Amino acid sequence: MRIGSILLATIIMAAQALAGTWPDGKRVAVVLTYDDALPSQLDIAIPALDAAGLKGTFFLIGSKLRPEDIARWRAAAAEGHELGNHTIRHACPQASYPPARKIDTSEAYDVTTMLTEIRTMNTFLTAIDGKMQHSYATPCGQHLAGDVDYLPALRASGLVRYTRAADPSERPLDPMDVPSRFFDANATGADLIAAVRGAERSGAMIVLGFHGVGGDYLTVSAEAHAQLLAYLKEHSDSIWVAPFSTVMDYATHEPDNK
Numbered sequence: 001m002r003i004g005s006i007l008l009a010t011i012i013m014a015a016q017a018l019a020g021t022w023p024d025g026k027r028v029a030v031v032l033t034y035d036d037a038l039p040s041q042l043d044i045a046i047p048a049l050d051a052a053g054l055k056g057t058f059f060l061i062g063s064k065l066r067p068e069d070i071a072r073w074r075a076a077a078a079e080g081h082e083l084g085n086h087t088i089r090h091a092c093p094q095a096s097y098p099p100a101r102k103i104d105t106s107e108a109y110d111v112t113t114m115l116t117e118i119r120t121m122n123t124f125l126t127a128i129d130g131k132m133q134h135s136y137a138t139p140c141g142q143h144l145a146g147d148v149d150y151l152p153a154l155r156a157s158g159l160v161r162y163t164r165a166a167d168p169s170e171r172p173l174d175p176m177d178v179p180s181r182f183f184d185a186n187a188t189g190a191d192l193i194a195a196v197r198g199a200e201r202s203g204a205m206i207v208l209g210f211h212g213v214g215g216d217y218l219t220v221s222a223e224a225h226a227q228l229l230a231y232l233k234e235h236s237d238s239i240w241v242a243p244f245s246t247v248m249d250y251a252t253h254e255p256d257n258k
Protein backbone atom coordinates (compact mmCIF):
# COMPACT_ATOMS: atom_id res chain seq x y z
CA MET A 1 0.00 0.00 0.00
CA ARG A 2 1.39 3.37 -0.92
CA ILE A 3 1.87 5.92 1.82
CA GLY A 4 -0.65 8.19 0.11
CA SER A 5 -3.28 5.46 0.23
CA ILE A 6 -2.63 4.86 3.90
CA LEU A 7 -2.95 8.57 4.64
CA LEU A 8 -6.15 8.87 2.67
CA ALA A 9 -7.64 5.88 4.45
CA THR A 10 -6.85 7.45 7.79
CA ILE A 11 -8.52 10.73 6.86
CA ILE A 12 -11.65 8.89 5.94
CA MET A 13 -11.66 6.93 9.18
CA ALA A 14 -11.07 10.09 11.18
CA ALA A 15 -14.29 11.66 9.99
CA GLN A 16 -16.53 8.61 9.97
CA ALA A 17 -18.48 10.01 12.87
CA LEU A 18 -19.71 12.79 10.62
CA ALA A 19 -20.88 10.58 7.78
CA GLY A 20 -24.25 11.45 6.34
CA THR A 21 -24.82 14.53 8.46
CA TRP A 22 -24.33 17.31 5.91
CA PRO A 23 -26.86 20.01 4.91
CA ASP A 24 -29.40 19.47 2.14
CA GLY A 25 -28.68 15.76 1.99
CA LYS A 26 -25.17 16.29 0.67
CA ARG A 27 -22.87 13.34 1.05
CA VAL A 28 -19.57 14.97 1.87
CA ALA A 29 -18.16 18.29 3.09
CA VAL A 30 -15.07 19.65 1.35
CA VAL A 31 -13.05 22.53 2.80
CA LEU A 32 -10.53 24.29 0.58
CA THR A 33 -7.78 26.02 2.58
CA TYR A 34 -4.89 28.16 1.37
CA ASP A 35 -1.98 29.10 3.61
CA ASP A 36 0.53 31.93 3.96
CA ALA A 37 -1.19 34.90 2.21
CA LEU A 38 0.49 34.19 -1.13
CA PRO A 39 -0.06 36.49 -4.14
CA SER A 40 -0.98 33.54 -6.38
CA GLN A 41 -3.97 32.93 -4.13
CA LEU A 42 -5.26 36.43 -4.90
CA ASP A 43 -4.30 36.29 -8.56
CA ILE A 44 -5.26 32.71 -9.44
CA ALA A 45 -7.02 30.78 -6.68
CA ILE A 46 -9.66 33.34 -5.71
CA PRO A 47 -10.66 34.19 -9.31
CA ALA A 48 -10.97 30.44 -9.99
CA LEU A 49 -13.10 29.93 -6.89
CA ASP A 50 -15.27 32.90 -7.81
CA ALA A 51 -15.78 31.59 -11.33
CA ALA A 52 -16.93 28.27 -9.88
CA GLY A 53 -19.10 29.90 -7.21
CA LEU A 54 -17.09 28.25 -4.41
CA LYS A 55 -15.76 29.70 -1.15
CA GLY A 56 -12.37 28.97 0.39
CA THR A 57 -10.49 29.68 3.60
CA PHE A 58 -7.26 31.70 3.52
CA PHE A 59 -4.94 31.43 6.51
CA LEU A 60 -3.01 34.69 6.47
CA ILE A 61 0.40 35.42 7.98
CA GLY A 62 0.52 38.97 9.33
CA SER A 63 4.16 39.59 8.41
CA LYS A 64 3.52 38.52 4.81
CA LEU A 65 0.50 40.73 4.23
CA ARG A 66 1.36 43.35 1.63
CA PRO A 67 -0.33 46.71 2.24
CA GLU A 68 -1.32 46.88 -1.42
CA ASP A 69 -3.21 43.58 -1.04
CA ILE A 70 -5.34 44.51 1.96
CA ALA A 71 -8.21 45.79 -0.17
CA ARG A 72 -8.22 42.54 -2.16
CA TRP A 73 -8.29 40.36 0.96
CA ARG A 74 -11.08 42.54 2.32
CA ALA A 75 -13.04 42.14 -0.91
CA ALA A 76 -12.52 38.37 -0.80
CA ALA A 77 -13.90 38.26 2.73
CA ALA A 78 -16.84 40.45 1.77
CA GLU A 79 -17.84 38.00 -0.95
CA GLY A 80 -17.80 35.04 1.44
CA HIS A 81 -14.28 33.66 1.55
CA GLU A 82 -12.95 33.12 5.06
CA LEU A 83 -9.81 34.82 6.36
CA GLY A 84 -8.08 32.77 9.04
CA ASN A 85 -5.24 33.25 11.49
CA HIS A 86 -1.85 31.72 10.66
CA THR A 87 0.04 33.87 13.21
CA ILE A 88 2.10 36.96 12.45
CA ARG A 89 5.57 35.43 12.08
CA HIS A 90 4.78 31.78 11.24
CA ALA A 91 7.13 30.50 13.93
CA CYS A 92 7.86 26.79 13.61
CA PRO A 93 10.53 24.66 15.26
CA GLN A 94 13.93 25.06 13.60
CA ALA A 95 13.70 21.44 12.50
CA SER A 96 10.80 22.38 10.21
CA TYR A 97 12.97 24.73 8.19
CA PRO A 98 15.94 24.25 5.93
CA PRO A 99 19.15 25.41 7.65
CA ALA A 100 19.13 28.74 5.83
CA ARG A 101 15.90 29.87 7.53
CA LYS A 102 16.74 30.40 11.16
CA ILE A 103 14.69 33.48 11.92
CA ASP A 104 11.35 33.37 13.70
CA THR A 105 11.58 29.87 15.06
CA SER A 106 9.23 28.76 17.81
CA GLU A 107 12.16 27.99 20.11
CA ALA A 108 12.33 31.75 20.73
CA TYR A 109 8.73 31.80 22.03
CA ASP A 110 6.99 30.89 25.21
CA VAL A 111 3.28 30.14 25.52
CA THR A 112 2.40 33.70 26.53
CA THR A 113 4.19 35.33 23.62
CA MET A 114 2.67 32.86 21.16
CA LEU A 115 -0.87 33.47 22.41
CA THR A 116 -0.26 37.22 22.36
CA GLU A 117 0.78 36.92 18.73
CA ILE A 118 -2.31 34.89 17.85
CA ARG A 119 -4.53 37.44 19.61
CA THR A 120 -2.85 40.30 17.78
CA MET A 121 -3.29 38.54 14.43
CA ASN A 122 -6.98 38.11 15.24
CA THR A 123 -7.12 41.88 15.66
CA PHE A 124 -5.41 42.40 12.29
CA LEU A 125 -8.00 40.13 10.72
CA THR A 126 -10.87 41.97 12.38
CA ALA A 127 -9.48 45.20 10.95
CA ILE A 128 -9.64 43.62 7.49
CA ASP A 129 -12.88 41.65 7.54
CA GLY A 130 -14.86 43.08 10.46
CA LYS A 131 -15.45 39.64 11.98
CA MET A 132 -14.94 38.97 15.68
CA GLN A 133 -14.15 35.25 15.35
CA HIS A 134 -11.40 33.64 13.27
CA SER A 135 -10.24 30.12 12.79
CA TYR A 136 -6.60 29.17 13.11
CA ALA A 137 -4.06 27.03 11.28
CA THR A 138 -0.90 25.95 13.07
CA PRO A 139 2.30 27.04 11.27
CA CYS A 140 4.01 23.94 9.86
CA GLY A 141 1.31 21.95 11.65
CA GLN A 142 3.29 22.45 14.86
CA HIS A 143 2.08 23.89 18.15
CA LEU A 144 5.20 24.34 20.20
CA ALA A 145 6.34 27.50 21.99
CA GLY A 146 9.84 26.90 23.26
CA ASP A 147 9.49 23.21 24.00
CA VAL A 148 5.95 23.52 25.41
CA ASP A 149 2.79 22.47 23.58
CA TYR A 150 0.68 25.64 23.47
CA LEU A 151 -2.49 23.99 22.19
CA PRO A 152 -3.92 23.42 25.71
CA ALA A 153 -3.43 27.10 26.52
CA LEU A 154 -4.93 28.10 23.17
CA ARG A 155 -7.99 25.95 23.88
CA ALA A 156 -8.39 27.52 27.31
CA SER A 157 -7.92 31.04 25.95
CA GLY A 158 -10.97 30.97 23.67
CA LEU A 159 -9.02 33.00 21.12
CA VAL A 160 -10.02 30.61 18.33
CA ARG A 161 -12.74 27.99 18.11
CA TYR A 162 -11.30 25.85 15.34
CA THR A 163 -7.74 24.88 14.51
CA ARG A 164 -6.63 23.21 11.31
CA ALA A 165 -3.67 20.88 11.62
CA ALA A 166 -1.42 20.03 8.66
CA ASP A 167 -1.45 16.24 8.73
CA PRO A 168 -4.11 13.76 7.70
CA SER A 169 -3.65 11.21 10.47
CA GLU A 170 -6.55 9.43 12.10
CA ARG A 171 -8.07 10.76 15.32
CA PRO A 172 -11.52 11.48 16.70
CA LEU A 173 -12.88 14.83 15.52
CA ASP A 174 -11.33 17.57 17.64
CA PRO A 175 -12.28 21.12 16.59
CA MET A 176 -8.87 22.31 17.78
CA ASP A 177 -6.87 19.71 15.83
CA VAL A 178 -8.61 19.06 12.51
CA PRO A 179 -6.67 16.91 10.01
CA SER A 180 -5.95 18.20 6.54
CA ARG A 181 -4.51 16.85 3.33
CA PHE A 182 -1.77 18.65 1.40
CA PHE A 183 -0.40 17.63 -1.99
CA ASP A 184 2.94 17.40 -3.72
CA ALA A 185 3.84 20.03 -6.31
CA ASN A 186 3.39 17.47 -9.08
CA ALA A 187 -0.15 16.59 -8.00
CA THR A 188 -2.57 16.40 -10.90
CA GLY A 189 -6.22 17.31 -11.01
CA ALA A 190 -6.93 13.59 -10.87
CA ASP A 191 -4.94 13.30 -7.63
CA LEU A 192 -6.94 16.11 -6.03
CA ILE A 193 -10.23 14.67 -7.23
CA ALA A 194 -9.26 11.21 -5.99
CA ALA A 195 -8.88 12.59 -2.48
CA VAL A 196 -12.40 14.04 -2.64
CA ARG A 197 -13.80 10.83 -4.05
CA GLY A 198 -12.31 8.90 -1.16
CA ALA A 199 -14.12 11.17 1.27
CA GLU A 200 -17.34 10.87 -0.77
CA ARG A 201 -17.29 7.10 -0.40
CA SER A 202 -17.30 7.38 3.37
CA GLY A 203 -19.46 10.48 3.72
CA ALA A 204 -16.67 12.11 5.66
CA MET A 205 -15.49 15.69 5.62
CA ILE A 206 -12.15 16.44 4.04
CA VAL A 207 -9.98 19.52 4.45
CA LEU A 208 -7.63 20.14 1.55
CA GLY A 209 -4.56 22.35 2.00
CA PHE A 210 -2.74 24.46 -0.57
CA HIS A 211 0.07 27.00 -0.65
CA GLY A 212 0.84 28.46 -4.08
CA VAL A 213 -1.65 27.91 -6.89
CA GLY A 214 0.04 28.35 -10.25
CA GLY A 215 2.87 30.34 -8.61
CA ASP A 216 4.82 31.08 -5.42
CA TYR A 217 5.97 27.94 -3.54
CA LEU A 218 4.80 24.42 -2.66
CA THR A 219 2.77 25.04 -5.77
CA VAL A 220 -0.11 23.03 -7.15
CA SER A 221 -0.65 23.94 -10.79
CA ALA A 222 -3.46 26.27 -11.75
CA GLU A 223 -4.69 23.55 -14.10
CA ALA A 224 -4.90 20.86 -11.38
CA HIS A 225 -6.65 23.32 -9.07
CA ALA A 226 -9.11 24.28 -11.82
CA GLN A 227 -9.87 20.62 -12.53
CA LEU A 228 -10.65 20.07 -8.85
CA LEU A 229 -12.98 23.06 -8.77
CA ALA A 230 -14.73 21.90 -11.94
CA TYR A 231 -15.32 18.50 -10.32
CA LEU A 232 -16.67 20.09 -7.14
CA LYS A 233 -18.99 22.37 -9.11
CA GLU A 234 -20.20 19.54 -11.31
CA HIS A 235 -21.11 17.48 -8.23
CA SER A 236 -22.56 20.29 -6.15
CA ASP A 237 -25.75 18.29 -5.64
CA SER A 238 -23.84 15.86 -3.44
CA ILE A 239 -20.70 17.76 -2.35
CA TRP A 240 -20.89 20.63 0.13
CA VAL A 241 -18.00 23.06 -0.33
CA ALA A 242 -17.81 25.69 2.39
CA PRO A 243 -15.26 27.62 4.44
CA PHE A 244 -13.60 25.88 7.38
CA SER A 245 -15.53 27.69 10.12
CA THR A 246 -18.84 27.13 8.34
CA VAL A 247 -18.28 23.38 8.08
CA MET A 248 -16.98 23.18 11.63
CA ASP A 249 -19.95 25.17 12.96
CA TYR A 250 -22.20 22.61 11.30
CA ALA A 251 -20.17 19.60 12.40
CA THR A 252 -19.95 20.70 16.01
CA HIS A 253 -23.61 21.72 16.26
CA GLU A 254 -24.92 18.92 14.10
CA PRO A 255 -27.54 17.62 16.61
CA ASP A 256 -29.14 21.10 16.58
CA ASN A 257 -29.51 20.94 12.83
CA LYS A 258 -31.71 17.87 12.74
Ligand SMILES: [Zn+2]
Pocket residue numbers: 035036086090139140
Ligand atom coordinates in the same frame (compact mmCIF):
# COMPACT_ATOMS: atom_id res chain seq x y z
ZN1 LIG B 1 2.09 28.12 6.67
